[in-house]
Amino acid sequence: MNAGWLWWVGGALLLGIAEMISLDLIFLMLAGGAIAGAVANALGASVPVQIVVAAGTAVVLLFALRPWLLRHLRARTTLVETNAAALVGRTAVVVTPTTEAGGRVKLAGEVWSARAGQEGAVFPAGAEVRVSRIEGATAVVVAQQDAPHG
Missing domain, CATH: 2.40.50.140 (Nucleic acid-binding proteins)
Structure with a gap:
């Protein structure tokens, strides 16, 4: 049985931890790409296809979902200057x-x-x-x- 998807999920978890430290939603979008890579692996795609799926998903999330999330997050949270x-x-x-x-x-x-x-x-x-x-x-x-x- 192919366990390559576990590497993708492990990468997603590490990116999720990095997101908890940075809180800028970039690592979360990359983690979403890693999850897409895991799904592609589970469906039997080759490694190059998995990489393309992961990268493509991460790019779409970064440029489509992240700005929307930031806009709504900032509207709900007051900015505290430091x-x-x-x-x-x-x-x-x-x-x-x-x-x-x-x-x-x-x-x-x-x-x-x-x-x-x-x-x-x-x-x-x-x-x-x-x-x-x-x-x-x-x-x-x-x-x-x-x-x-x-």
């Missing part, structure tokens, strides 16, 4: 005077390089500012009243 993106809009305290040329602010318990996001702005030590964006490892800050809230 890392530097989560710092935009937060209040920071100026540690050293901050101008367009540079300075330092205390943001989320850490001291960051900073620069003023407005021409001619000077923020003295102790002033509260709002982070308008993060550029590399530098927080671009604006006056509290000038920052959009949200």
